[in-house]
Amino acid sequence: MKRIALFIILFTFYLYPAQNKNIFTPEKTENLIQKKYSGKIVFLNKKISLENLKESDILTSTTFQENKDLDIHVFFDNSLINYLHQIDPALNTDELLTKGNFQFSFYVDKKLIYQENLNTGAGTPENKKYKTTFRIPLISSKNEDSWGRYLWQRFYLAHDGIDALAPGNHILKIEIRPYLKTSSVKTGPIITEGEINLSIPQKNISEQQIAVQPVQPNNDWIISKEKFNVEIVRNLNKKIAENRFRNITGIAVIKNGKLLLEEYFNGSGRDSLQDTRSVGKSFSSALTGIAIKEGFLTSENQSLKEFYTLNEFKNYSSKKENVTIKSLLTMSSGFDGNDDNYESPGNEENMYPTDNWVQFTLDLPMTENTMGKTWSYFTAGVVVTGDILDKAVPKGLENYADQKLFQPLGIKDYQWQFTPQKKPSLAGGLRMKVLDFAKFGQLYKNNGIWNGKTILDTTWIKKSFTNYFADNKDFEGYGYLFWRKVYKAGNTTFEAFQCSGNGGNKIIIFKNIPVVIVITATAYNQSYAHAQAEKIVQEYLLPAVMSK
Secondary structure (H helix, E strand, O other): OHHHHHHHHHHHHHHOOOOOOOOOOOOOOOOHHHHHOOOEEEEEOOOOOHHHOOHHHOEOEEEOOOOOOEEEEEEOOOOHHHHHHHHOOOOOHHHHHHHEEEEEEEEEOOEEEEEEEOOOOOOOHHHHHHOOEEEEEEEOOOOOOOHHHHHHHHHHHHOOHHHHOOOEEEEEEEEEEEEEEOOOEEEOOOOEEEEEEEEEOOOOOOHHHHOOOOOOOOOOOOEOOOOOOHHHHHHHHHHHHOOOOOOEEEEEEEEOOEEEEEEEOOOOOOOOOEEOHHHHHHHHHHHHHHHHHOOOOOOOOOEHHHOOOHHHOOOOOHHHHOOEHHHHHOOOOOEOOOOOOOOOOOOHHHHOOOOOHHHHHHHOOEOOOOOOOOOOOOHHHHHHHHHHHHHHOOOHHHHHHHHHHHOOOOOOOOEOOEOOOOOEOOOOOOEEOHHHHHHHHHHHHOOOEEOOEEOOOHHHHHHHOOOOOOOOOOOOOEOOOOEEEEEEEOOEEEEEEEEEEOOOEEEEEEOOOOEEEEEEEOOOOOOOHHHHHHHHHHHHHHHHHHOO
């Protein structure tokens, strides 16, 4: 029998040699707490280093408070790189680090609420090779900078965690697995897990905070007499009052060209100028269309060489000569600029500190991407569209926008963000009242007509609301500085094109229903910002205004 057992062991090792061998030697486990809780997650209500962590610090239950610290220490019996190696022994170290990380699963009362494959860039390579424990601040009273805080926000605010943790007593459980994404996503077994009993206190909300706010007169809009589901809107207001939807400042719904719903929150009001960030980009699209309609630009197919002497800028390339206005409007110019990649030379954060944003953009190198084919979010390119307009239209862009767009719409009170050259920046930051943003959206819904006057050609609107990247499965589509978005309410889908800005700001123009929705918010740089705006639209506003 001993010979048979030895043969089985040797045969197994022969078949699976890599799985039985680490490619890096993990750190030694010497801390007593770490030894005891290997394979476990422990919860704490304050920041404590592993060296100072005591048994008495570990929580099994607590009253949940969003302004107090909630920390976890996670303990493994191996390092991440070795777990990943067990999933796919054929990959080398660099491949493992660039294709894999931890998968987090959040459960409330045994129900899976949110699961995320952590971005492969989270955490350092050295830690992934050797560490068998680390601390993650989920909630930090001091706003500690950590990917863990943003992970928690995605669970809690963007993916229903806040609803699952309703007032009362709940069990929160977290599981961590390793994952690899090659041709498909592969996960390993649970490598650490832990749970805590949370008591969620009830919030006191007044009737005044919940009540639907009546639409006041004298607002340049005809007030709609159509009915909507008041109870749904009351429930929305309650969630905003309870801070379950955060940093919302204004909501307006236009139906059949009339003002149906108008509400303000968090100290904002009808006369407040809302900073909607990149919502302003879509105004560049409109102004380009107006300039073409009036003959100040020939078409969106004009190239940069018609406006700039490009060999005077850095990184000259013949490809740069042929970049078109259209490719800047569709964010597919081929410039080496991607705001979603912090290492990109053309990332907007590299532009703002410079003293000439247009020169910054035109100095950028070109990529190998074919113009018009590869989409990447490129704010600096929109700055160039503004500069082209400023050169092309009489008396400059600021005067032109006022005369040809804002005055015809009755928009009198607004503020531009300016470039260092004191020109309107079409990168974003245009501030307006909620109801004035609604006018801009309704102009598109009216096929470019306002008060009987044609401001935009219908052909331009059709081009603007065309998805030029239908084969890109990573997002729903993009037109001329408008995002394509498909909303779903119940079993019905609603296609829209929308202006969208940091913080969760939206002007949504629905294609097949007579509705325009504006949401303004200040959840800048928060991971939940856009998700909560989409939830407000899908679960509250559309059901409320489309219900029979």
